[in-house]
Amino acid sequence: MTCRVAWLGELIRSATRRKGGEKVNTGTGTVVEVAKSKKRERGTGRIWQIGRVWWVQFYDATGRQRRESSHSKTYKVAEKLLQRRLGEKEAGLLPPTRLQLVR
Secondary structure (H helix, E strand, C coil), X not given: CHHHHHHHHHHHHHHHCCCCCCEEECCCCCXXXXXXXXXXXXXXXXXXXXXXXXXXXXXXCCCCEEEXXXXXXXXXHHHHHHHHHHHHHHHCCCCCCCCCCCC
């Protein structure tokens, strides 16, 4: 039984690496269609994971790239942070980036 479960788990993992819209035969007579992944619209930033922590990236009003950790292990928290930062960008409320000392 555990061998069968492990095999199905590998099948599901390989199916998620396939392009959306493809059909995968599970070997048990059932055919599963892989859903297409949603792409973000241009200019809406990105979210990615490093280890267990989710990070966000976006461009501020001056066109500079900003990256920030969500300090969270959940995708939804990072998504809310990105939406908040994009809203602050539109309203002109983003704090300036780090200032460098000039000697």
